[in-house]
Amino acid sequence: MHTGAQLFVEALQRLGIDRIFTLVGDHLNEVLAEAARAGVDIIHMRHESGVTHAADAYARITRRPAIAVVTGGPGHTNSLTGIATAYLACSPLIAVSGSRANSVADRQGFQDIDQLGMTRPVVKWAAQPFSAAQIPFYLARAYAEATAARMGPVHLTIPVDIFSAFVSESPVMPPITPAQLPPASETEIGAALDLIRTAERPIVIAGSGVWWSDAGTELKQFIEHMSLPLYTITMARGVVPDDHPLCLGYADPALNRAAHRAFQDADLFLILGKRIDFRLGFGGPRVLAKDAKCIQVDIHPQEFGMNRAIDLAILADVKKALEQLLKAAAAPEPRTAWLKHLHALHEDWRQAIRKAAFDTGHPMHPAAFYAELREHLPRETLFSWDGGDFTHWGRAGIPALHAGGWLRLGPLAAIGSALPNGIALKLAHPDQPVAVITGDGALGFYIAELETAVRYKLPLIIIVGNDSGWGLERELQRAQMDHTVACELSSTRYDIVMKGFGGDGESVESLDQIPAALQRALRSSVPYLLNVIVRGVRSPFTEWTLAGKQKRAS
Numbered sequence: 001m002h003t004g005a006q007l008f009v010e011a012l013q014r015l016g017i018d019r020i021f022t023l024v025g026d027h028l029n030e031v032l033a034e035a036a037r038a039g040v041d042i043i044h045m046r047h048e049s050g051v052t053h054a055a056d057a058y059a060r061i062t063r064r065p066a067i068a069v070v071t072g073g074p075g076h077t078n079s080l081t082g083i084a085t086a087y088l089a090c091s092p093l094i095a096v097s098g099s100r101a102n103s104v105a106d107r108q109g110f111q112d113i114d115q116l117g118m119t120r121p122v123v124k125w126a127a128q129p130f131s132a133a134q135i136p137f138y139l140a141r142a143y144a145e146a147t148a149a150r151m152g153p154v155h156l157t158i159p160v161d162i163f164s165a166f167v168s169e170s171p172v173m174p175p176i177t178p179a180q181l182p183p184a185s186e187t188e189i190g191a192a193l194d195l196i197r198t199a200e201r202p203i204v205i206a207g208s209g210v211w212w213s214d215a216g217t218e219l220k221q222f223i224e225h226m227s228l229p230l231y232t233i234t235m236a237r238g239v240v241p242d243d244h245p246l247c248l249g250y251a252d253p254a255l256n257r258a259a260h261r262a263f264q265d266a267d268l269f270l271i272l273g274k275r276i277d278f279r280l281g282f283g284g285p286r287v288l289a290k291d292a293k294c295i296q297v298d299i300h301p302q303e304f305g306m307n308r309a310i311d312l313a314i315l316a317d318v319k320k321a322l323e324q325l326l327k328a329a330a331a332p333e334p335r336t337a338w339l340k341h342l343h344a345l346h347e348d349w350r351q352a353i354r355k356a357a358f359d360t361g362h363p364m365h366p367a368a369f370y371a372e373l374r375e376h377l378p379r380e381t382l383f384s385w386d387g388g389d390f391t392h393w394g395r396a397g398i399p400a401l402h403a404g405g406w407l408r409l410g411p412l413a414a415i416g417s418a419l420p421n422g423i424a425l426k427l428a429h430p431d432q433p434v435a436v437i438t439g440d441g442a443l444g445f446y447i448a449e450l451e452t453a454v455r456y457k458l459p460l461i462i463i464v465g466n467d468s469g470w471g472l473e474r475e476l477q478r479a480q481m482d483h484t485v486a487c488e489l490s491s492t493r494y495d496i497v498m499k500g501f502g503g504d505g506e507s508v509e510s511l512d513q514i515p516a517a518l519q520r521a522l523r524s525s526v527p528y529l530l531n532v533i534v535r536g537v538r539s540p541f542t543e544w545t546l547a548g549k550q551k552r553a554s
Contacts, residue, residue, distance in 0.1 A: 004132030005031040005163045011139040021055040025071020027098025027160045046448035050420040052082025057424035065092040072099035084122040086153040089410035092146035093153035101161040115157045126155040132165040136173035149299040184316040199268035209273015211235035218322035237406035242399035254544035255396045258349035283308025363535040366393035372514040386418035386438035389472040390465025392541035416445025426458045440466040453527040454502040462529040471536040498529035505529030
């Protein structure tokens with residue numbers, strides 16, 4: 001005899017899932033007990049949204065499905081922000097919620113709400129097994145749906161009496177056979193190479209599809225062979241490090257004005273695994289040169305021509321397409337003048353950031369802080385970035401050097417989730433330093449997850465840019481009206497809060513304190529929080545946002 005809970009855990013293990021992100025609740029007691037007995041690693045957190053954010057981040061970091069298990073009712077509703085984040089990030093999150101017993105469905109039972117109905121808009125697939133014997137099938141189906149191109153989150157609601165029900169025989173779990181996209185045709189490869197060879201000012205933009213297809217090596221070989229400049233964005237940050245001679249940093253003009261100027265000068269874009277979305281100005285002339293030709297490689301045909309006409313669309317896995325391009329490509333003449341021009345733009349932007357970093361005023365300028373951070377953190381440090389002006393200064397000035405080590409919020413931009421994301425990043429890479437970069441406003445959303453990091457002995461370096469307010473909104477309001485509303489926060493010692501949870505930390509109020517503080521953080525065996533007192537300074541991101549508002553208003 002097996003219970004539904006036992007079948008659930010056995011099915012997870014057959015799928016290769018050995019870690020559960022969760023927050024305990026009455027609907028889950030039996031399944032969590034079975035998971036513990038089976039040796040599954042249980043990461044229990046302090047808020048269900050933190051649970052789904054961490055599981056989403058873990059899936060993105062490891063490139064494999066990850067599971068979040070939460071209780072029903074308010075536990076389920078709390079989890080939705082993390083699920084929606086995974087949906088827009090195309091992350092294979094398996095989100096499982098318990099629920100009231102089937103026996104009281106639609107009878108005004110405790111916490112009886114339509115969990116499937118409210119979740120379907122933000123998942124690829126959602127379902128509920130109606131017997132314990134169906135659990136292995138539904139988990140296998142969930143895994144297959146989450147990993148089929150394009151990947152994305154899925155949801156199962158499992159009533160508590162399904163977990164506790166007995167099954168006399170173990171049902172057979174259906175095998176999962178991943179679908180393989182066909183390779184690009186020889187005609188498409190030839191056409192792409194012809195466009196690249198004849199272009200005078202080509203640019204490669206690499207997005208998350210490069211990361212998900214594990215195409216970093218092929219991308220590096222291809223740009224070197226073809227003498228092509230590269231800009232990276234989303235999960236592709238670091239797949240070719242920013243200090244590679246052909247990698248010119250962020251493909252986000254809001255954070256890299258050199259990219260903006262380069263994109264205006266280009267005559268060809270090779271866009272690999274990246275949607276032409278708001279990050280690329282919807283393909284419009286504010287970001288991408290109007291007359292430039294576009295080659296787009298993607299696994300989803302919906303993306304082709306969505307926001308901009310495409311000269312050549314290649315429906316293929318990025319890794320396979322790059323392998324085909326490499327095999328067929330003859331090296332062109334070096335594009336010396338074009339690369340020299342792009343490096344000059346890159347250096348101009350670096351100097352602009354460096355000029356801001358020379359500011360020695362008090363409180364600290366964020367750029368000055370990041371200049372010190374860049375100098376004193378080890379090269380192998382991985383980053384979990386939050387949102388907000390303080391964080392955007394760092395994203396503009398700190399290079400991405402490691403594949404999978406530059407974790408962002410995703411297109412939903414749920415600020416605060418850098419902390420649960422950082423917990424996932426450290427769990428995936430326990431031997432590398434992990435820095436969580438956040439602000440005083442953003443930290444408040446998941447501040448209790450500091451205790452989670454302490455409990456699991458994860459020596460994160462948590463850097464809180466403290467300007468006593470919602471800095472980005474404050475700057476937007478200042479630019480658009482003569483006062484600010486609802487932007488001020490108390491001056492809080494977040495390092496003392498960290499100590500209250502059992503971690504360590506200190507307040508950093510001047511530039512000369514930074515090197516020693518970072519050394520103490522790096523040596524710490526517990527999470528270490530630096531409460532960095534900065535002044536609010538409009539970031540490049542906010543300047544870009546304001547310029548866009550003004551352009552639309554004119």
